[in-house]
Amino acid sequence: MTEQKRYRVGILFGGKSGEHEVSFCSASSVIKAINPGKYEAVPIAITKQGYWLSPQNSHHALLTGKVEGEEIMGWKSKTDEHQFFIINKKNNEINYSFLEKLDVIFPVLHGPFGEDGTIQGLLELINIPYVGSGVAASSLSMDKELMKKVFQQAGLPLTKWLMFKRKRWVTEPKEIIREVEKKLCYPLFVKPTNLGSSVGVSKVKKSNELSAAIDMAALYDRKILIEEGVEDNIEVECSVLGNDEPLVSVVGEIKPAGPYYDYNSKYLDDNTQLIIPARIPDRVAKEIQEISRLAFLAIDAAGLARVDFLVQQKGNSYHIFLNEINTIPGFTEVSMYPKLWEKSGVGFSELIDKLILLALERYQDKLSNKIDYPSKLLEK
Ligand SMILES: Nc1ncnc2c1ncn2[C@@H]1O[C@H](COP(=O)(O)OP(=O)(O)O)[C@@H](O)[C@H]1O
Numbered sequence: 099m100t101e102q103k104r105y106r107v108g109i110l111f112g113g114k115s116g117e118h119e120v121s122f123c124s125a126s127s128v129i130k131a132i133n134p135g136k137y138e139a140v141p142i143a144i145t146k147q148g149y150w151l152s153p154q155n156s157h158h159a160l161l162t163g164k165v166e167g168e169e170i171m172g173w174k175s176k177t178d179e180h181q182f183f184i185i186n187k188k189n190n191e192i193n194y195s196f197l198e199k200l201d202v203i204f205p206v207l208h209g210p211f212g213e214d215g216t217i218q219g220l221l222e223l224i225n226i227p228y229v230g231s232g233v234a235a236s237s238l239s240m241d242k243e244l245m246k247k248v249f250q251q252a253g254l255p256l257t258k259w260l261m262f263k264r265k266r267w268v269t270e271p272k273e274i275i276r277e278v279e280k281k282l283c284y285p286l287f288v289k290p291t292n293l294g295s296s297v298g299v300s301k302v303k304k305s306n307e308l309s310a311a312i313d314m315a316a317l318y319d320r321k322i323l324i325e326e327g328v329e330d331n332i333e334v335e336c337s338v339l340g341n342d343e344p345l346v347s348v349v350g351e352i353k354p355a356g357p358y359y360d361y362n363s364k365y366l367d368d369n370t371q372l373i374i375p376a377r378i379p380d381r382v383a384k385e386i387q388e389i390s391r392l393a394f395l396a397i398d399a400a401g402l403a404r405v406d407f408l409v410q411q412k413g414n415s416y417h418i419f420l421n422e423i424n425t426i427p428g429f430t431e432v433s434m435y436p437k438l439w440e441k442s443g444v445g446f447s448e449l450i451d452k453l454i455l456l457a458l459e460r461y462q463d464k465l466s467n468k469i470d471y472p473s474k475l476l477e478k
C-alpha cells in the first residue's frame with residue numbers, strides 16, 4: 099500500500115500587529131495539535147517589521163520568543179504555481195535556496211496585516227490555497243464601519259452608531275459632539291474603526307469624558323466610531339465553520355473580569371471566565387446561531403469566524419445586538435473559537451483538519467472559474 103502524501107502546511111504567525119504575541123500562542127497551539135500523520139507543519143514567523151523568517155528561524159522564534167534571523171522568505175509567482183525561497187545574507191553575499199513546496203497556508207495572524215485582507219491578497223497573488231476568508235470578507239471584518247453597513251443591509255440587529263473622520267474631529271469638534279449627543283444616548287462606546295483586542299476602545303458615561311475618548315481613538319485610526327452602549331449585557335459568542343453552507347456551534351458566554359471586555363480582561367486578568375453554554379434560554383441561543391450564520395454569509399466569509407454579541411436582558415425579554423465578526427479569532431486550545439467547537443463535538447485537531455480541507459475545497463472552486471476572455475483589444 100502506498101503511503102498517503104502528507105500536506106505541507108505553512109503556519110504564518112507573528113506579524114505587524116498589536117496582536118503579534120497573541121498570534122504566537124495561537125500558532126504554537128496549531129502546530130502542537132495538527133495531525134502529524136496527515137500534515138507537516140512548516141512554521142513561518144513574520145517579524146514586527148514585516149520580514150518573513152525561514153522555517154528554521156521561525157521554529158527557533160516559537161521556542162525562544164526571539165523573532166530574529168538572517169534568512170528572509172520570499173516568493174516567486176506564476177499563474178499556475180508558487181514557490182517560496184529563502185534568502186541567506188552572509189558577508190554581503192546573497193544566496194537563494196528554494197523551500198520545498200507548500201500545499202496550503204494557515205494564517206494564524208490577528209489584527210492589521212493579517213486578518214484584514216492584506217496577507218490574503220498576497221496569498222491570492224502567489225496562488226496558494228489558504229485557510230479562512232478571502233480578501234473582501236477579511237477587510238470588511240476589520241473595518242467596523244463597513245462591517246456595520248453590510249450587516250445593516252442584511253437586516254441584522256445592531257446598536258445605534260455613527261462614524262466620523264479624524265480630520266473633521268480636528269476642525270469641528272464642537273459640531274461632532276453636538277451631533278453625537280443628538281443622535282445617541284449615554285453610555286457610549288468610542289472605538290477606532292480598524293483595530294482589535296479592545297485597543298483604543300473606551301466606555302463613556304457622561305459628556306465631559308467624550309472628548310478625551312475620541313482623542314484616544316483618533317490616535318489609532320483615521321475613522322472613529324461611536325455607538326450606544328448596551329447596558330446590563332451578557333456578552334456571547336458563536337463559532338462558525340464552513341464555506342457556502344456554514345455550520346454554527348453552541349453559544350458561549352464571556353464574563354469579563356472588568357466592567358467590559360477590555361484589553362486587560364482579554365489577556366491579563368485570569369478572572370475573566372468563558373462559560374459554555376451561555377446562560378441564556380435555548381430560543382435566544384438559536385436566534386444567535388441563526389444571526390451568526392447570516393453574518394458569516396453577509397460578509398462572504400470562508401472557513402472560520404467567531405461572531406460576537408451583546409445581549410440585553412430585561413426580565414424575561416432578551417434583546418440581541420450583533421457586535422462584530424472576527425475572521426481569524428484567537429486559536430489557542432483555551433480560546434473561545436475552538437472551545438465552542440469542542441463543546442459542539444469537534445475536537446481541536448479535527449477542527450484544524452476541517453479548516454485545511456475547507457481551504458483546499460475553496461481553492462478548487464476558484465480554479466473552476468474561467469479566467470480567459472477572448473479579447474481582441476491587444477490585437478490592433
Ligand atoms: N455598544 C457596546 N455596548 C456595550 N459594550 C460594548 C459595546 N461595544 C463594545 N463593548 C465592549 O467593548 C469590548 C470591545 O469592543 P469591540 O467592538 O468588540 O472591539 P474589538 O474589536 O477591539 O474586540 C466588547 O467586547 C464589549 O465588552
Ligand SMILES: [Mg+2]
Binds near residue numbers: 295296406422
Ligand atoms: Mg471584540
